[in-house]
Amino acid sequence: MSVSRRDRVFKGSLAPGEIKTNRVHESGRVCADTRCETVLSVYNATGWCWQHERPHPYILQAPRRKRRGSRAA
Numbered sequence: 001m002s003v004s005r006r007d008r009v010f011k012g013s014l015a016p017g018e019i020k021t022n023r024v025h026e027s028g029r030v031c032a033d034t035r036c037e038t039v040l041s042v043y044n045a046t047g048w049c050w051q052h053e054r055p056h057p058y059i060l061q062a063p064r065r066k067r068r069g070s071r072a073a
């Protein structure tokens with residue numbers, strides 16, 4: 001089987017899915033905590049302000065550097 005020039009052409013396609021924009025939520029929302037009157041940002045996806053939102057894992061999206069000389073004893 002011979003490899004012709006046409007066989008070496010790679011055809012690309014766009015990634016599936018739609019282009020995502022920043023999700024904006026309704027403006028004028030207030031924190032769900034009954035004693036709190038903090039108006040939430042339109043970018044806040046939760047129902048709580050930063051003081052009352054439930055604990056959730058924070059995923060750091062940055063490369064980690066290896067520490068030199070650190071070893072578990």
Ligand SMILES: [Zn+2]
Nearest residue numbers: 031036049052
């Ligand atoms: Zn609050």
